[in-house]
Amino acid sequence: KLALRTGETFDRVNQTTLLVKYLAETHRLPPLESLRNGGVLANDVTRLVLVTDAQGFVTDSTSDEMALNLADEDDFKAHKRRADLDVTVGATAPNPLAGGHVIPVMRRVDAADGAF
Secondary structure (H helix, E strand, O other): OHHHHHHHHHHHHHHHHHHHHHHHHOOOOOOHHHHHHOOOOOOOOOOOOEEEOOOOEEEEEOOOOOOOEOOOOHHHHHHHHOOOOOEEEOOOEEOOOOOOEEOOEEEOOOOOOOOO
16 A cells, blocks of 8 residues: 555656646746645645756745755756756655655756756
């Protein structure tokens, strides 16, 4: 049952991040909070959804209880360095700002010219 639920959860997170990626890359991404409030984001499996710029500064988020810059995060550095890296799943970590623990999932979003 655990493996099945883990697979289902990742599928839902994957779909959520694909949606945000698609909307961002086609310049049609509304504020993330409006997607959350509209029930478009998988609220039951995504505690926090955010978008950063190429320098790691958070440009939009579903919550203000988070870091303002992710440039020092290893996952962010990997995505910035490798254009072929699409999605990563990080290690479980405590989240002191939002409480509890999180499993970070990061998906690379590129500009129309392929730039990070």
